[in-house]
Amino acid sequence: MIKITVPATTANLGPGFDCLGMALQIRNTIIVEETDKELEIICQDVQSKYIQKDKTNLIYKSIKKIFDLSGKQLAGIKLSLMNEIPACRGLGSSAACIAAGCAAGNALSQSNLSTNELIDIGAQIEGHPDNIVPAFLGGFAVSCMENQKVFYHNSEPHSNFIFSVMSPAFTLPTIESRKVLPDLFTRQDAVFNISRASLMTAALISGDVELLRHSCQDKIHQPYRKKLIPDFDLIAEKAKQAGAYATFLSGAGPTIIAILDKSNETFTEYMHQCLSKLENRWTIHTVKSSPLGLKIIK
Numbered sequence: 001m002i003k004i005t006v007p008a009t010t011a012n013l014g015p016g017f018d019c020l021g022m023a024l025q026i027r028n029t030i031i032v033e034e035t036d037k038e039l040e041i042i043c044q045d046v047q048s049k050y051i052q053k054d055k056t057n058l059i060y061k062s063i064k065k066i067f068d069l070s071g072k073q074l075a076g077i078k079l080s081l082m083n084e085i086p087a088c089r090g091l092g093s094s095a096a097c098i099a100a101g102c103a104a105g106n107a108l109s110q111s112n113l114s115t116n117e118l119i120d121i122g123a124q125i126e127g128h129p130d131n132i133v134p135a136f137l138g139g140f141a142v143s144c145m146e147n148q149k150v151f152y153h154n155s156e157p158h159s160n161f162i163f164s165v166m167s168p169a170f171t172l173p174t175i176e177s178r179k180v181l182p183d184l185f186t187r188q189d190a191v192f193n194i195s196r197a198s199l200m201t202a203a204l205i206s207g208d209v210e211l212l213r214h215s216c217q218d219k220i221h222q223p224y225r226k227k228l229i230p231d232f233d234l235i236a237e238k239a240k241q242a243g244a245y246a247t248f249l250s251g252a253g254p255t256i257i258a259i260l261d262k263s264n265e266t267f268t269e270y271m272h273q274c275l276s277k278l279e280n281r282w283t284i285h286t287v288k289s290s291p292l293g294l295k296i297i298k
């Protein structure tokens with residue numbers, strides 16, 4: 001039996017489309033057991049209705065991928081899932097499943113793959129590395145993928161920052177949210193995002209709040225995706241009024257995250273009041289980033 005915990009992750013952080021990501025203190029726990037039955041998936045929490053219980057399950061597919069790569073035969077598997085990460089809300093639930101599956105597959109098949117090799121495989125399954133790297137390593141990661149290999153730098157965001165996670169009741173699959181993006185961008189928009197993403201990285205690590213305010217802007221994905229998220233602009237405006245340094249769409253959405261100073265004690269209640277007046281039953285949880293990535297407990 002293997003017990004794994006893995007954090008939620010937020011990707012893009014505004015301008016860093018497909019390359020910036022950060023782990024949050026929200027975690028899934030997965031118990032993987034080898035059994036005689038081909039596949040059994042147990043999940044009794046509120047996420048259960050979103051979880052595939054057959055061989056299309058991402059944890060199962062990732063375990064199988066590692067077994068296939070090692071040339072070993074996968075026997076029966078039982079997965080027991082305890083989810084805190086809401087599915088299809090832009091908080092890295094897919095990356096968490098893929099990372100957990102790769103780590104479980106590695107342990108069960110005794111493949112002895114390194115964490116970096118697992119990150120490469122996980123990013124190939126997901127298609128981009130921005131959630132996978134912090135899911136494995138925790139912290140704040142900058143990454144790129146070249147010829148199926150991930151290159152990254154991992155660090156901690158400044159300890160003054162906390163993160164308010166605002167999620168609506170509706171789901172938005174990443175595949176749908178990527179379909180609304182254009183294939184081509186103007187040079188001005190490309191330069192806009194390259195400069196902001198670079199500064200955003202510096203601002204998050206250094207704690208420079210002026211830089212953070214100016215750098216957390218995007219022209220590559222948010223202007224297109226916000227049409228899928230009713231009240232995006234209103235929530236961003238209210239968050240600013242309540243003292244947020246920056247607000248961005250988490251991953252492919254629909255979750256919106258505000259970056260706050262850890263001393264901001266009024267934000268969550270103020271936004272809770274604002275969100276309760278909107279449609280789509282928004283919830284708010286203010287959390288720290290997670291320095292702890294995927295962990296095999298036993």
Ligand code: HSE
Nearest residue numbers: 011017018174251252
């Ligand atoms: N970078 C990805 C996106 C994250 O924005 O589509 C979601 O998987």
